[in-house]
Amino acid sequence: MFRLSLPALFALFLGSSTAWGCNSNPPAHAQKLDIGYTEVDPDITLRRMVVHTASPKGTVLLLHGFPETLCAWRDMSLALSADYEVHAIDWPGYGLSSRPLADKFSYSPKDYARVLQDYIKKADIVTSKLTIYATDIGALPALLAALEDPQIARTIIVGDFAPFNRPQYMHDRLQSLKSEPSAAATLAAYKSRTGAEILDTAVRGGLPKEAQFEVSADFKDDVFRGWSHGGMTSADAFYHYYSKFTRDEDYFEANIGKLRTPVKVVWGEKDIYIKKEMGIEFAQKINADIQILPDIGHYAHLQSPELVIEEIRASFR
Template sequence: MSYRINNTTIDFFEINEDITLRRVVLRNPRPKGTVLFLHGFPETLSAWKDIAEALADDYEVHAFDWPGYGLSSRPMVDRFSYAPKDYAHVLDQYIVKAGIDTSRLTIYATDIGALPALLLAVEKPDIARTIIVGDFAPFNRPQFMSEKLQNLKAGPAMEQVRANMNSNRDEILENIFTRGLPKEAQFEVSQQFRDDMSHGWSHGAMTTVDAFSHYYSHFTRDQDHFESQLARLKTPVKVVWGEKDLYIKKEMGIELAARIDAELALLPGIGHYPHLQDPKRTVDEVRASLRGTST
């Protein structure tokens, strides 16, 4: 099933027998490059709507729902583990099957989307012209993570945190984006986006929180693997981080940028979701990364 709204195509894109992704593509007859947006928890592809539309006059824009999110597939864990490494494999298959020219591609990845993008870049340095990442946990540094995220990684509290999050869907969707920000920094997201997250929360056999919890159950293993392979990361990377991030402290981004010799942009007054709080800045970052890619 697919449908078009002006130059926008929304459809379901088969990756393999277990995974079909809901995706959105904004086409351009003469694109100066391509951008692929990768969302975080508890988002869906609708997080990128305004940003994608702002870029579509010059670029081809892609976004999809990760497995376990939105309206994408949610296979049982004996078929798909929801680990960062598995998400990296899904990302690789999507880029190949969608026929994206990686020499003209920028990947913009946040939160749970960022580690898979970097894991893939370690294995395939030419997977993108540039990768922009931020507000995630590349290394196993629990001291830089919120207590709830620390507890999701391992230990006896993991199942309790998962159960509590599952029972508090409405509170999470209402407050997660602005929690910890001062009143003057509060911002609104669209009702369409909220409705899309709510509608997709329990789509299929598991909830979005279940998928998130499965991701975290493998997180330390994949963080450690990434850190052990840093010397192999050759794809140009820029790190963009909200200075007021409540969930993953800025020290994580500072260390990542230093370790891989990447440009770091610390955004004053911005929390964990820079693309929602300051979408114009995200548009500008993408345009800067793709400058000069037109043929």
């Protein structure tokens, strides 16, 4: 019998996902936005955004963190599309991508790495001309994928994540997700609030009042609406990710010598969730350049997108 996935049903009901969240107040040239769905395996359909350009110099793939969706990248994608084709996805468990039960899909960094590899193949992206920019929960999967396939990208830019099991560099709330019973208590606290409320609090974390910023109403609305569907919240996906996080960090650290894909590290100086010392240690271990962004917190791409855009452009020079 023919069955539509839950995201596909959403798309039929809404008419077009471009009308939901990312594009209710379209900036100039937003007609280049193509938001739809890609099935990467029988259990996973990803909502994806592609911004096209006539003669791209390369391709950029943007990977979001918690508690975000692909709408975090709308304006950056449009700016980059002057020269590049730009892709972004909702990770499984976020936005309008699939949310299978955890016994079918673990939501671990290793599972996300497989999803990333499958998406790149499905989208027919030429990896020799690809820069991946990955932050927060998106970064370790990108690096795990690179261990398996060193040709997965021309360059991977990562930042504000935990490549190693170093709880001392992590916020107390993130440390608590690494083991029970504290993980269940933290999950319950997340689930007592809406996604939009969590996003609002998260982006202000550690920043002085004068440096705090607002995210767009479209983005916040997308996080709010997509927070819970199919019986699982994005907080549940985050909880499951962390339940396997230490295992996958340890695997990555044990195999870090096999990493061959060029990597650049970019970190917010004021990040209170994953301290910059984590990024410094990682960059030293792989002998990579690191850019510490002054007065920037955990969400550099939201707080100061022009700095991130410049790092991406520099990767093609």
